[in-house]
Amino acid sequence: MTGNSFGQQFRITTAGESHGPANLVIIDGCPPGVALSESDIQPDLDRRRPGQSKITTQRREPDTARILSGVFEGKTTGTAIAIIVENTDQRSRDYGDIMEKYRPGHADYTYDAKYGFRDYRGGGRASARETVARVAAGAVARKLLAGYGIEVIGFVTQVGDVTASIPDPLAVTQSAVEANIARCPDETAAQAMIELIDRMRKAQDSIGGVAAIVAKHVPPGLGEPVFGKLKADLAHGLMSIPAVTAFEYGAGFDVAQARGSENNDRFTMQDGQVTTVGNRHGGMLGGISSGLPIVLRVAVKPTSSLSKPQDTIDRAGHAVSISTRGRHDPCLLPRFVPIGEAMVLVTLADHLLRWRAQCPDQYAAWRNGAQRAHFATPGDRTNPE
Amino acid sequence: MTGNSFGQQFRITTAGESHGPANLVIIDGCPPGVALSESDIQPDLDRRRPGQSKITTQRREPDTARILSGVFEGKTTGTAIAIIVENTDQRSRDYGDIMEKYRPGHADYTYDAKYGFRDYRGGGRASARETVARVAAGAVARKLLAGYGIEVIGFVTQVGDVTASIPDPLAVTQSAVEANIARCPDETAAQAMIELIDRMRKAQDSIGGVAAIVAKHVPPGLGEPVFGKLKADLAHGLMSIPAVTAFEYGAGFDVAQARGSENNDRFTMQDGQVTTVGNRHGGMLGGISSGLPIVLRVAVKPTSSLSKPQDTIDRAGHAVSISTRGRHDPCLLPRFVPIGEAMVLVTLADHLLRWRAQCPDQYAAWRNGAQRAHFATPGDRTNPE
Amino acid sequence: MTGNSFGQQFRITTAGESHGPANLVIIDGCPPGVALSESDIQPDLDRRRPGQSKITTQRREPDTARILSGVFEGKTTGTAIAIIVENTDQRSRDYGDIMEKYRPGHADYTYDAKYGFRDYRGGGRASARETVARVAAGAVARKLLAGYGIEVIGFVTQVGDVTASIPDPLAVTQSAVEANIARCPDETAAQAMIELIDRMRKAQDSIGGVAAIVAKHVPPGLGEPVFGKLKADLAHGLMSIPAVTAFEYGAGFDVAQARGSENNDRFTMQDGQVTTVGNRHGGMLGGISSGLPIVLRVAVKPTSSLSKPQDTIDRAGHAVSISTRGRHDPCLLPRFVPIGEAMVLVTLADHLLRWRAQCPDQYAAWRNGAQRAHFATPGDRTNPE
Amino acid sequence: MTGNSFGQQFRITTAGESHGPANLVIIDGCPPGVALSESDIQPDLDRRRPGQSKITTQRREPDTARILSGVFEGKTTGTAIAIIVENTDQRSRDYGDIMEKYRPGHADYTYDAKYGFRDYRGGGRASARETVARVAAGAVARKLLAGYGIEVIGFVTQVGDVTASIPDPLAVTQSAVEANIARCPDETAAQAMIELIDRMRKAQDSIGGVAAIVAKHVPPGLGEPVFGKLKADLAHGLMSIPAVTAFEYGAGFDVAQARGSENNDRFTMQDGQVTTVGNRHGGMLGGISSGLPIVLRVAVKPTSSLSKPQDTIDRAGHAVSISTRGRHDPCLLPRFVPIGEAMVLVTLADHLLRWRAQCPDQYAAWRNGAQRAHFATPGDRTNPE
Numbered sequence A, B, C, D: 001m002t003g004n005s006f007g008q009q010f011r012i013t014t015a016g017e018s019h020g021p022a023n024l025v026i027i028d029g030c031p032p033g034v035a036l037s038e039s040d041i042q043p044d045l046d047r048r049r050p051g052q053s054k055i056t057t058q059r060r061e062p063d064t065a066r067i068l069s070g071v072f073e074g075k076t077t078g079t080a081i082a083i084i085v086e087n088t089d090q091r092s093r094d095y096g097d098i099m100e101k102y103r104p105g106h107a108d109y110t111y112d113a114k115y116g117f118r119d120y121r122g123g124g125r126a127s128a129r130e131t132v133a134r135v136a137a138g139a140v141a142r143k144l145l146a147g148y149g150i151e152v153i154g155f156v157t158q159v160g161d162v163t164a165s166i167p168d169p170l171a172v173t174q175s176a177v178e179a180n181i182a183r184c185p186d187e188t189a190a191q192a193m194i195e196l197i198d199r200m201r202k203a204q205d206s207i208g209g210v211a212a213i214v215a216k217h218v219p220p221g222l223g224e225p226v227f228g229k230l231k232a233d234l235a236h237g238l239m240s241i242p243a244v245t246a247f248e249y250g251a252g253f254d255v256a257q258a259r260g261s262e263n264n265d266r267f268t269m270q271d272g273q274v275t276t277v278g279n280r281h282g283g284m285l286g287g288i289s290s291g292l293p294i295v296l297r298v299a300v301k302p303t304s305s306l307s308k309p310q311d312t313i314d315r316a317g318h319a320v321s322i323s324t325r326g327r328h329d330p331c332l333l334p335r336f337v338p339i340g341e342a343m344v345l346v347t348l349a350d351h352l353l354r355w356r357a358q359c360p361d362q363y364a365a366w367r368n369g370a371q372r373a374h375f376a377t378p379g380d381r382t383n384p385e
Helices: A038-048 A097-100 A108-113 A122-124 A128-146 A174-178 A188-201 A230-239 A252-257 A333-358 A362-371 B039-050 B096-100 B108-115 B121-126 B128-146 B187-202 B231-241 B254-258 B333-356 B360-369 C037-049 C096-100 C110-113 C121-126 C130-148 C187-202 C230-239 C253-259 C333-358 C360-369 D040-047 D096-100 D107-114 D121-126 D128-146 D186-200 D228-241 D252-257 D335-356 D360-369
Strands: A011-016 A022-028 A063-069 A081-088 A149-161 A209-216 A244-249 A267-272 A275-276 A292-300 A310-313 A317-322 B011-016 B021-028 B065-069 B082-085 B151-159 B209-216 B244-249 B267-270 B273-278 B296-302 B308-312 B320-321 C010-015 C022-028 C065-069 C081-086 C151-159 C209-216 C244-249 C267-270 C272-278 C294-300 C310-313 C319-322 D012-015 D023-026 D064-067 D079-087 D151-159 D209-216 D242-251 D267-270 D275-276 D293-299 D310-313 D319-322
Touching: A011 A128, A011 D023, A011 D064, A011 D079, A022 A128, A022 D023, A022 D064, A038 A128, A038 A333, A038 B039, A038 B065, A038 D079, A063 A333, A063 D012, A081 A128, A081 B039, A081 D012, A097 A122, A097 B128, A108 A122, A108 B360, A122 A310, A122 C022, A149 A188, A149 A333, A174 A317, A174 D096, A188 A230, A209 A333, A209 B254, A230 A244, A230 A333, A230 B231, A230 B244, A244 B254, A244 C187, A252 B209, A252 B244, A252 B296, A252 B333, A267 B308, A267 D209, A292 A333, A292 B254, A292 D319, A310 B267, A333 A362, A333 C333, A362 C110, A362 C360, B011 B128, B011 C081, B011 D252, B021 C010, B021 C065, B039 B128, B065 B121, B065 C010, B082 B128, B082 C010, B096 D293, B108 B121, B128 B151, B128 B333, B151 B296, B209 B231, B209 B333, B231 B296, B231 B333, B244 B254, B254 C151, B267 D242, B296 C081, B296 C110, B296 C310, B333 B360, B333 D335, B360 D228, B360 D360, C010 C130, C022 C065, C022 C130, C037 C065, C037 C130, C037 C333, C037 D360, C081 C130, C110 C121, C110 D360, C121 D335, C130 C151, C130 C333, C151 C187, C151 C333, C209 C333, C209 D252, C230 C294, C230 C333, C230 D228, C244 C253, C244 D228, C244 D252, C253 D209, C253 D242, C253 D293, C267 D310, C294 C333, C294 D252, C310 D267, C360 D107, D012 D128, D023 D128, D040 D064, D040 D128, D040 D335, D079 D128, D107 D121, D128 D151, D151 D186, D151 D335, D209 D335, D228 D242, D228 D293, D242 D252, D335 D360
Parallel strands: none
Antiparallel strands: A011 A022, A022 A081, A063 A081, A149 A209, A209 A292, A244 A292, A244 B244, A267 A275, A310 A317, B011 B021, B021 B082, B065 B082, B151 B209, B209 B296, B244 B296, B267 B273, B308 B320, C010 C022, C022 C081, C065 C081, C151 C209, C209 C294, C244 C294, C244 D242, C267 C272, C310 C319, D012 D023, D023 D079, D064 D079, D151 D209, D209 D293, D242 D293, D267 D275, D310 D319
8 A cells, every 4th residue: 555545445545735836636436326515525625624723823814625636427437536625824934943954853854854855844755734635535425324324423522631521432423422522422521622722832842642533333244364354444534633642442551450250241132233342342243344333532642733833853964943923723623623533434444344345244134134123222331531 | 455465566465364274484585695594483483472471371382483485595586485383272262252252352243244254263363363473573673784785673661550660762772572471571560460460360360561672773765755755654663563553753643742943953074974863753754764773662452352250242232241261361461572573673674675676776875884983872872761 | 556466355365386385376355255275275276276287387286275364164254365386396406507697588687677686586576486476366256256157168169270169169068178298179170289289399499379268247337437437457367477478369460351340249128138239349348247258368488498409698798509408388278278368367356356346226226137148049159360 | 667757877757748738857966077058858849740741740848858857057956857848839729529539549538447547638648748848858878879979860760651761870860850841861762751741731631650769879788688679679768668569689570581590790899999781680699789770660550539520439429420630640650750759768767877877897998998999880770661
């Protein structure tokens, strides 16, 4: 898999820099006949858009998606879908500082080390601006998966020392998430998060956090043995997002302290369906989906760009000070939610297609019984915190 | 990338089941001229081998590697390397229980859901037995990378509630790791771990833990933008290992509570080389190696197989009890170390080759200056705990 | 796609050298539930086997396939299938000549140029011995495709100046092909071919030829736009076989002299099915199968190894003479037939799976109507000569 | 490899339809530091452009390339390069005919069979319009390869029954090719071709032909064993172009009549370099480049679209007549030349990068000695006709 592509059967390839003319994605392998227009893509782009609230960067980008191919008369044709998002707010400005200095926590030095030089305008390809293309692709996957009842919802569970209380993560709805600008369904925690983020902004500093993502109504059977495990591809997708430093699913790091007799979710039947009591396994066993909700969490580091002066060096190795002027998110978490969802959506779409390529009979059996209620009671739920 | 393959330019493909005749790996893209024989592979296989100590499973496998192709007169030829490890201790026995019952925490049910049926003998392809092929491939990558001075060392940092104290993880040597059967370089903690594991064994239970892996002398510049980030491929490789439920690098989940001004490692010069003060970034910035040590950690769940009876269901959905007889590791961590190292080694080998494919000048510059001492002082180190 | 792998969803990876211990293949993505045993593989290996007749090399290899994984209780499990064929007749001998000299027409020099040195024993990885692994994989694909009524038959149409007369290539049966050792269904031509080949052998020379391959009952819809066209993947697969120097399908090179009004096959209906009058398009339009028989032809060069002395140079650049002693096919065509079929089979299996991944509804419609007789009359047929 | 991507280390992914807003390509893996601007791309686009002469389609497209990413201050950065070519002349018109009828020789029916429906406007993704993206990518590869002295030149050798006489194909220059609108370096034949094409146009018919492509100064050592052979990837690339029905290299189909003693090119030394007497092997042995010029030929069928009425059926299966109005090339060959070159260029760029990934020492040795004159005399040349 080359650096700018992800997926095998539902495969995305992106391009674009922070201050270039556009970001774009080509989606290969999307099934034909999916109703799709720009209006399916725009809502997720809007959720990711800079300038959406007082706690995000004030860069102004309309982030308008334009479909260039692969859709005809309102439906996907099965051929390559290209979506472009033009950059409009690339201010002409003096890049002198970041041109010569290595911003701490950024990819400036590593790009120089790798390639010998770099596009220093706004971080170039290393900027989180590239995630606009992921979100566009994720919206297409979301539309596809919705046809199968599969739903993916992310939300913020921690910012700094503010931790949300979410008694039933599987009950979190997207409207609850969108009810506040922190994208945290615990209203009280959300307000504390917003306040903390605002404090960071004023202090010319930034703050990290944690987001959870839940995927519901995933059929049992997605994922492949060994390297193609669903947990491995999800980890790959999420860890490829800028600023993500940790990934866990189900009980995650807590398994270290658990005994097998505590950690194993025992199988049982419910409404004629196989399920488990508890979901410490986060919806995946042997790397293959069990039909229970997939529950995962990632850590997102505090924004590296700070208005506050930081010590560093320049390309010549001289000690210098740098302060990154202007428009940065004091906390990445609120805008991270649709980005993280996008990678989960794309990964699930890929594995759904791979599954039916190899196992058409099992796929058909699931389709025929898909209406049956899985995992309906509180007993099946895991608290991702 | 199909389920049984990993990597792009240095690419491994494996096959084999727990109770089949053999496990094997084909390595594609290994450079020619690397001195290689079975004796380079055997030490890592021995570190992974079952029955190596009183705290591991007592399954008896010599795990002898045999090279079937790709090596001539003691050197790799550049063509596909095949390595086979025959299974010898597949006891003929009564599989009745696991044939019909779904073991909690295992892939029995998910394989049935995916494929319609499964090879139930010892877990088939879902058994951790497949990791013998990863370790064989990792040993080849280790030999290749040693020629560049790149070194990968893993060790156990936690078992249950026993946490090791490792003041300087970068100073951990492989001999310190191998000094005890827990593979924990903190001798005191190691003894407590061994005692805990033994207690679990006697209780017919199992226990989880955490391992750290450090890669030293990695050139700055490995990894690709967007989906091909080194952190993403490392996460993919490690999360693809059975029983791994969480991954983090550098400060990992701790970034959630950090401010940018605390979390950013500032750049500085040392002996004419770019380095950073501190290594909260775990050796990767923008997903590309910085030249500082790569430091990562993974959580490994407690063994799912328990001698203790557990409630579950059978294929017909009836409630039953299961107790998995016999030979299981009460804790996976000690044997996990070489497996985790293998995935890091293979990932680094792949990215080293990809780097010189695209950036031969930067690669050559590094080769010419590789002798220079990087990152030598305590100030550059991060404690992975 | 790395050098030793082929296919995307049904993917094969091979390893092994001419005089190493074994050749082997790992098949990834094969559907579960396909009845498979060594006895399904052996017949194709026997058709490829050296020493099968007086006009082939007299190297003695039983070429016995052994399945190492992926099959349980007589059925594929969906996990990686590994098949090994051990080499038994690697005579210990003096390799002095080919060790130092570059055989004309062989890969000795190009491997040296690529890798710096080479495994010179019998040609190493460049030997056609590697095709035993392709044929094993092809036999698995054949078993899979037989379940869908898809059939692939190859035969020899030309050896030197002897050209077969095959009025109706679609009527050629495998038993007609196997009726003589030339694998040419025109008995008269076959005898002339055998005589010519025998004359070449006595003259210490060799002779080239042409083979045709026909695939019947392929559903319309296989192949993907642009680079994934079925014609492109078939060309890739066949041109990857040693000694193949040319590929054409349908009217092939004859299109150069044709007008559009002659070359276009007009569409018509037959028994309620879409078909065409004539099949100059060789069963593919826009690179996607049309449902008509796929008809292709490849040229195979005369064996490069000759007992007759040839002028060449050695590694030091000195002019020398070389005569390759011993066991070579004076004509590759008879043994080529199962090898060429194997690549067509693997390619079709891959695209069948890719099609149902993306287009499950179209796939299901075909399955439901697959019994209907397609392309039944002579008018639909193309003479591949 | 998914349908819309080609290559491994230098990898292209395209999207776009004939009558959609744009065609585009993303190039992944291009080395950094290559001087590149739109003016490097435009000349090849102009050679492919419709309406360039009286014997091509009169569709008016400026085909202006715009680089959207991956280039900074006039040089490639090593990150994904995106190039877009907007479509301007998508006339609003009545598509009624091709909407309902299956054009003979076109992909209308096979797309319907595959996907269930299709974008019928101008052929959608199946239109040769997509090749504009290939040519843009090829121009980038050309710029890259020029830095190594590698040169790729294509030309028309046959149209209908007019065959060019080209005594020394290796002496053909691009200016000789561009000297006439047939792109045939034999001026006399070129005039006959132009006249024939014009006659076809007036007869509302079309005509096929053959093109040759020569790659010079390719280092020995490109290509990989087994499935990654250079000949296989070249065949894949060229056979993926619309209307190409046959591929051969070196002696091609002529090997069928040759004896080994005639067909083998014997090795010899020239100016201290290994070379061969004659080049029937077309610059590849064992699928790996020998350093001699790569010489290949492909057949291109007559344009399927005809103004002349043709019998066919509609989607309902009714017999109808169709005449495709308007702007088609009566012969595809003149505009094919830059398209075929593009696929050769991209394939060589990919393998050059793959070679230095795996064999940096052999690559460095070639770089250091690349000035030495290879293959200078007439004796080394092959006539591709």
